[in-house]
Amino acid sequence: MEKLAGAALVAGWATAATAAEDGASGPLGGIARLIELGGPVVPVQLALSVIALAIIVAKLVQFVRARAWSHGFVDPVARMMHGGDFAGADAALARETGPVAAVMKAAAAGRATGAADATVREEVERIAQAQLDSLERGLPQLGLIATISPLLGLLGTVTGLVGAFQQLARAGDRVDPAILSSGIWEALLTTVIGLVIAIPAATCYGLFQRTVDQVGRRAEDAATRVFTVDLYRRFGLREDPERPLAELQAAE
Incomplete structure (x- = not known):
């Protein structure tokens, strides 16, 4: 499973880099645009999302193959x-x-x-x-992703707001509300991405951990x-x- 997560991480970074360099349209172009708007935190969040997805799929396959829910006998x-x-x-x-x-x-x-x-x-x-x-293998990593993803989003929001207010300060008397509103919108983008990653990751972590506990008791x-x-x-x-x-x- 560690190999699967590592391969997914490399693939995620390669996809993001290709989109940024080539200016691709469609989903790849959307990823490149997210990175451009959200700043350096977004690539880390996207990498974590790919790793989380790989762990979730791998655990589902493992639980089904191992018949973790089978105890009627x-x-x-x-x-x-x-x-x-x-x-x-x-x-x-x-x-x-x-x-x-x-x-x-x-x-x-x-x-x-x-x-x-x-x-x-x-x-x-x-x-x-x-x-x-x-x-349980892989569950600690999934739980860590669920924990740090919102924190990374908050970090991106704070750094984005700092940049927005710096632009506002440089504008001096020629204050344009669009500068502040645009900066805040871009800053909040990282928080949204962090929550989108954390919610399913935390949900799956809780369900998987509960299944493991039930297997132990049974x-x-x-x-x-x-x-x-x-x-x-x-x-x-x-x-x-x-x-x-x-x-x-x-x-x-």
């Missing part, structure tokens, strides 16, 4: 294990992919070896952390249900996701 597999149908549970798990499935497979495989639960839990936690690290729940199989089998209880501990305590 956990309940049926847990019920099979609690009923003693470990062969059926293993077969059902073998057909599943994704972070939650990987963690549940590791827990089931570890318990099947007869190793101590503490040792198996350490390995399961390692696998779970590796899965979460993979899903993976922890799936692993715990594998380790507590003996409790349910010992008391012959039917699992109630709403009150599992209450049932166990009552049975004791």
